[in-house]
Amino acid sequence: MTPLQEDPMTTQATRLLDAQTVLVGWINHSATDCYEHIRSSGEIINLGTDLETSASFVLVASHPGHSEAVTVTLELAPLLPDGSAGTWITAAAVAIPAAGGKVEATIAGQGLLPNPADAATAEPPCIRLARALVSPSSPEGMLVALTSFQGL
Template structure:
């Protein structure tokens, strides 16, 4: 039986998360932190980036990037998959992405075994508001 290639309920890229089945402690993920995913995103039909801002001094922009794992186990080149913005007043935004549409850097193609996209990061600018959360969640199985 093949497993369902979906992300967990939500994989946190920026923000606080409580303990889980795989991590027995609370954790805060920072802007720009590289997150290893258990699901290869280029095998998913569709997933979404979900970002929320409870309110801040200024509007924020979030750039979400992905990278493949190379055959030697290192991280390949980062490619931007989505950029979203949230107003200072706060709010929530969701951007849908098709895993099949992720375009890897041509220099990495000879050194990957597809599917290979299993690293993600979200960079928040100009700064991460307190209470902000950015995550990935699957919407349709492959």
């Protein structure tokens, strides 16, 4: 590969992480989402790119305030050849105090491995399904998203 050629795996991973991908919260009408809607806790999102091909990415979670602290757990799974989800793995967990705020967790994509239970069917790279579990409930104005790592 010459310096001017792009590695297709890098290009594919960069395409996802160039923009924020909402896992929980309000989705505006855009080129990739043709209607406005709200994504809920536990909703499975097919990211369309394999996260283990990314050096790192960031889980961003925020809310304006709630009656109690909120925990967000990011789970990832491989997309199996039959189109089903493999075994879910926990990639990160963050807590936001009841007063609200924003927290971020950086995740090393190259350190992600499918669960050994999927070894027979999941051939890396394959981790492209994500879901965010919000506990005890999603406050009004909650946002959980994945985005690219903007390191120095």
